[in-house]
Amino acid sequence: MTDQAYNFAYLDEQTKRMIRRAILKGIAVPGYQVPFASREMPMPYGWGTGGVQVTAACLVPEDCLKVIDQGADDTTNAVSIRKFFQRTAGVAVTEATADASVIQTRHRIPELPLREGQILVYQVPIPEPLRFLEPRETETRKMHSLEEYGLMHVKLYEDIARHGQIATSYAYPVKVEGRYVMDPSPIPKFDNPKLSGSAALQLFGAGREQRIYAVPPYTSVVSLDFEDHPFVAGKAPHDCDLCGATDSYLDEVIVDDAGGRMFVCSDTDFCRGRKDAGHIGRLGVQTDGGA
Amino acid sequence: MTPDALTGGFADAPIQSARAFRAAMEALSRPGKIETVAGAQPPAPLSVAAGVLLLTLADGTTPVHLAGAHDSPSVRDWITFHCGAPLVAAADAVFAVGTWGAMQPITRFAIGTPDYPDRAATLIIEMPDLTTQGPRLTGPGICDVAGLSLPETAAFRANHALFPLGIDCFLTCGDKVAGLPRSTLVEDI
Numbered sequence: 001m002t003d004q005a006y007n008f009a010y011l012d013e014q015t016k017r018m019i020r021r022a023i024l025k026g027i028a029v030p031g032y033q034v035p036f037a038s039r040e041m042p043m044p045y046g047w048g049t050g051g052v053q054v055t056a057a058c059l060v061p062e063d064c065l066k067v068i069d070q071g072a073d074d075t076t077n078a079v080s081i082r083k084f085f086q087r088t089a090g091v092a093v094t095e096a097t098a099d100a101s102v103i104q105t106r107h108r109i110p111e112l113p114l115r116e117g118q119i120l121v122y123q124v125p126i127p128e129p130l131r132f133l134e135p136r137e138t139e140t141r142k143m144h145s146l147e148e149y150g151l152m153h154v155k156l157y158e159d160i161a162r163h164g165q166i167a168t169s170y171a172y173p174v175k176v177e178g179r180y181v182m183d184p185s186p187i188p189k190f191d192n193p194k195l196s197g198s199a200a201l202q203l204f205g206a207g208r209e210q211r212i213y214a215v216p217p218y219t220s221v222v223s224l225d226f227e228d229h230p231f232v233a234g235k236a237p238h239d240c241d242l243c244g245a246t247d248s249y250l251d252e253v254i255v256d257d258a259g260g261r262m263f264v265c266s267d268t269d270f271c272r273g274r275k276d277a278g279h280i281g282r283l284g285v286q287t288d289g290g291a
Numbered sequence: 292m293t294p295d296a297l298t299g300g301f302a303d304a305p306i307q308s309a310r311a312f313r314a315a316m317e318a319l320s321r322p323g324k325i326e327t328v329a330g331a332q333p334p335a336p337l338s339v340a341a342g343v344l345l346l347t348l349a350d351g352t353t354p355v356h357l358a359g360a361h362d363s364p365s366v367r368d369w370i371t372f373h374c375g376a377p378l379v380a381a382a383d384a385v386f387a388v389g390t391w392g393a394m395q396p397i398t399r400f401a402i403g404t405p406d407y408p409d410r411a412a413t414l415i416i417e418m419p420d421l422t423t424q425g426p427r428l429t430g431p432g433i434c435d436v437a438g439l440s441l442p443e444t445a446a447f448r449a450n451h452a453l454f455p456l457g458i459d460c461f462l463t464c465g466d467k468v469a470g471l472p473r474s475t476l477v478e479d480i
Contacts (some may be wrong), residue, residue, distance in 0.1 A: 008305035017350050020312045021385075024348075025321045025409035028459040028472035029432050034409045058316070060309045145405035177431055177474065179455060199434075201320045216320045216432035216474075 008090040009056040010136055015039055016168045019057040019212070023203060026214035031176030032144070033127050033211040041207065048106055049207030051123035055104050058119055058203070059085065064092045066100035070267035071249070078106070090234040095269050107170075109191040111248050111270040116202035116217065122185045124206035127213065129173045129183035149181045152224060160229055175222045176215060188225065189223065190249045196221035238263040243274035244281035297366035299332035301346055311347040315461065319470030323428050325421060326468050334365040340463035341388055341415045342369075346393040348413075349386050351375040356384035356400075358395025361417070386414045391442040397450070400458050408455040412474070418442070421464035421471025438480070439469055447477040 007013065014038075024037040040209040041049040058066070065085055071079040071181035073095040081104060082093050094100050104121040114120060126132075127214055130140045133151045143149065152173055159167045172189035176182050185204060193200065195215060204213040215221060225231035236250045241262040248270055250263040262283055275284065301307040307330040314326035333342030349355055355376040357366060370376055381387060381399040394414060403411035418440070426447075427439035439462070441447060450457045450473055457473030472476075 009311065013304055013308065014350060016308070016312075017348060018352070020316075021353070022409070023316060023349055024319055025411070026460070027316065027432075028411075029408050029455045029472060030474060032408055032455060035407075058313065060313050061306060140405050161303070201316070214320075218434045219431040 006088045008061075008089055009059045009085065010041075011039065011053065011056045015053075016057045019053055022212045023054065023057060023214065026203070026212050027201075027216050029180075030215055030219050031180030031182040031213060033206075033213045035210055036100065036212050038207045038210040042084075045208040047077055047221045048104070048123035050205030050209075050212070051104050051106070051121050051207075052081060052084070052205075052211060054203050054205035055081075055102060055121045055250075057074070058091070058121070059089050059091055060104060061090060062101055062168075063089075063101045064094050066094050066097065066103045066269075067105075068103065068108060068110070068267075068269075069106040069137065070198045070251075072268045074268065097269050107186045108249070108266060109187060109194045111265070112145050112196055112273075113194075116199045118200040120198075120200050120202045122187075122202065124183070124185040124204045124211070125208070127183055127185075127204065127206040127209050127211040127286060128172075129171075136159055144180060147179065149175075149224075152181055153226075156224060156226070158230075160226070166225065166229060166231075167201075172231075173224050175224060177220055178222075181224070182213065182215075182221075184221075188235070188249055189231075189232045190230070192221075192223045192232055236263055239281060240265045240271060241281045241283040242275075243271045243279045243284060245271070245279070272275075292367040293368045293420070295365060296372045299342065299369065300373045301330050304346075308347045311343045311426050312480050315344060315347065315468060315470070318461065318468050319432075319472055320460070321432045321437075322430065322469070322471050323423055323433060323439050323476045324469065325423065328468055329466060334363075336360050336363070336417070337366050337369070337388065338417055338463045340461075340468040341417055343466075344415055344461055344463065344468065345370060345374055345376075345386065345388070347374045349374040351377070353385040353469050354379040356360070356381045356387040356389075356412075357468050358387060358389025359392070361389045384412050386413050386415060388417070390417050392403040397446055397458060402450075402453055402456040402458060405456070408457075411456065412458050414460045415457055416442070416460055416462050418462050418464040419466045421462055421469055422467050427478045427479075427480045428471075428475050429478070432472075433475070439471065441471070441477060444477045447471065449474075451476050 223231040297421035400412035
């Protein structure tokens with residue numbers, strides 16, 4: 001079978017219409033999880049089947065696609081999804097955040113602020129923020145319809161009672177436009193402030209759980225907290241060891257058996273951009289051959 | 292069947308519907324922004340933009356209601372042939388097409404349920420003209436304020452007051468389309 005044997009962007013037209021209708025309803029009700037008939041994709045659940053279906057429904061031939069996995073463009077998941085759409089949709093691909101029109105992401109928001117016209121597609125494993133507190137779908141659906149989110153505040157309170165602070169560090173629950181509590185997918189809470197008021201359209205796809213939801217541009221997204229325990233967007237208290245960035249989200253990398261470690265930007269494109277601009281961190285080397 | 296029912300569809304459906312959806316999504320996610328679409332030549336009085344939206348979004352699983360003059364044999368045949376959508380009464384419709392006057396009262400349409408607010412109708416309102424001059428729009432998708440030449444404000448305000456329930460609208464004129472989701476607050480200026 002040749003690549004041309006596939007329909008544009010892999011999915012058939014009937015499926016894309018169904019997904020597109022779900023996306024539009026998601027945009028109309030920000031933060032509400034719209035059920036959709038998720039299809040089997042040529043990759044296992046947990047590898048971004050929801051995000052891939054949303055991306056497939058949104059792509060046009062003129063798009064430039066970027067795919068990141070935990071901030072990195074060069075990991076298995078990102079590389080294979082990028083190749084998938086190169087083959088089935090024939091779109092241009094890039095690793096530069098500024099050049100991309102559609103960005104599919106697993107668990108990060110790029111450091112570079114997004115602009116109008118860009119679409120950020122999140123891969124979501126568990127879309128229901130209340131699921132680990134209440135396993136029954138019938139109950140969580142009722143809680144959303146009645147705007148009954150006391151249980152989530154109890155969970156955050158128990159964090160404080162047990163650990164002295166809100167210990168949730170990723171998939172930190174947010175409230176969208178003062179109505180729906182939403183799981184922002186497992187992004188670090190460092191990224192939560194970027195959800196709010198973004199110029200880009202943000203779409204969320206959960207393949208196994210068959211849900212699509214959306215945060216339109218310039219929409220208020222507030223991280224849940226308490227007056228005496230306000231939300232804090234945390235990160236490792238270090239600078240990037242390669243590019244010296246003080247304000248980016250960091251990965252901790254173990255470098256030897258003697259407890260040695262380094263901290264590097266999780267956003268590889270951001271880190272490379274800074275290195276190319278001449279910034280050097282503690283363990284970095286000059287990339288333009290100058291040093 | 293009327294003779295022009297078989298023509299006027301997409302020539303290259305996967306590509307044209309992708310571009311059309313992108314425009315529709317851009318319009319609905321940024322109320323007040325007017326997008327241009329192409330690809331359909333539906334029979335009058337259906338506008339190009341309304342035809343494109345139906346080709347892109349409607350199919351055998353989405354009942355369509357035709358209001359007023361849009362409920363003509365040629366439009367019925369065109370939608371039946373190109374979309375395969377059942378044509379139904381207002382209360383059962385997922386999509387409805389017509390002029391603002393013919394749509395009245397809009398309380399006839401499904402607004403979703405508290406459990407499933409997505410089960411609400413989408414109205415495709417055919418407009419005599421479509422500009423960004425008009426009532427003031429605020430809400431998700433709008434940076435500061437936006438404007439759109441809406442036929443009135445009271446009905447859209449009442450619809451917004453139902454949030455998270457309520458209908459969502461596309462406004463069409465020729466090949467132009469704008470979006471007005473239920474999340475948008477509409478005020479007179």
